[in-house]
Amino acid sequence: MIDDGADLVVRVIPADGDQEDGEREELAGLARRLRAELLDLDVELVEPLTEDTAPEGAKGLSSLAGVLGVRLGVAGLRVVVARVREWASRNGRTVEVTIDGDTVKVTGATAQQQEQLVNVWLARHAPGS
Structure with a gap:
């Protein structure tokens, strides 16, 4: 699935940095809730990543629990990141x-602070940059 430079990998970070069995289940549940919210946007696809669908050379994805692949549709990158930001704030998580x-x-x-950080990051991925 993730084979295009316009696609995103969205990863819910474990609360304590470790992924024990219970934490993996919690991350999978959190990712399902985030996925549902992202699907409300005009995106082409939001799917949990598997070893088969993770981007080639992906780093830090030793456990794919809580990891989603997003293919942007009409909803632009800024809209998707704004929704992720809202979700992370409401759920007290890092994504x-x-x-x-x-x-x-x-x-x-x-x-x-978060808006400034995200704006700098988004500017690096704006068309023509």
């Missing part, structure tokens, strides 16, 4: 969003 090997962590930082 990594990766495009073309460039990752931004969306966390519980203040809205202004």
Whole structure:
């Protein structure tokens, strides 16, 4: 699935950094809820990643629990990242969003701090940059 530079990998980070069996189940449940919200946007596809669908050379995906692949549709990158940011804030989680090997962590930082960080990251992926 993830074979196009416009696609994203969205990863819900474990609360304590470790992925024990119970944590994997919790991450999978959190990812399902985030997936449902992203599907409300005009995206082509949001699917849990498997070893077969993870991007070639993906790093840090030793356990794919909590990892989603997103194929952008009409909804642009900014819209998808804004929804991820809202979700992460409501759920008190950190979520990594990766495009073309460039990752931004969306966390519980203040809205202004997070917006500045995301804007810099988005500018690196704007058309023509």
